[in-house]
Amino acid sequence: MFMVARSVFWLTLAYMVIKPGVDFADAQALSSQAMAAGQQVIAEQIQAIECNSFQCAGGKAIAAAALQASSPVGEPMHVQPTTRTAPVPRPRPDWAG
Numbered sequence: 001m002f003m004v005a006r007s008v009f010w011l012t013l014a015y016m017v018i019k020p021g022v023d024f025a026d027a028q029a030l031s032s033q034a035m036a037a038g039q040q041v042i043a044e045q046i047q048a049i050e051c052n053s054f055q056c057a058g059g060k061a062i063a064a065a066a067l068q069a070s071s072p073v074g075e076p077m078h079v080q081p082t083t084r085t086a087p088v089p090r091p092r093p094d095w096a097g
Helices: 002-017 027-047 056-069
Strands: none
Touching: 027 056
8 A cells, every 4th residue: 555655646746747738948959058158168268278389279279170060061860761772571582482
């Protein structure tokens, strides 16, 4: 009986936290905002480094180039239609009858 009461308690609590019809935040937009904020902080920290040599300046330039956002070359894989190279199911061999 205690197990049933405990299950009812946790299911009720879960229902109160995750109600039907609740709109969740867009995870992709949230992650892109977080990445942009992180890149901004890293870029500010790199710019704060004082350079006295050519190697340091070159390292800062490489880091700044690596932090720039690159656009995707093409569509993601899940958008492209799948192509089948072999028929499914495979044809039966002639010797099998």
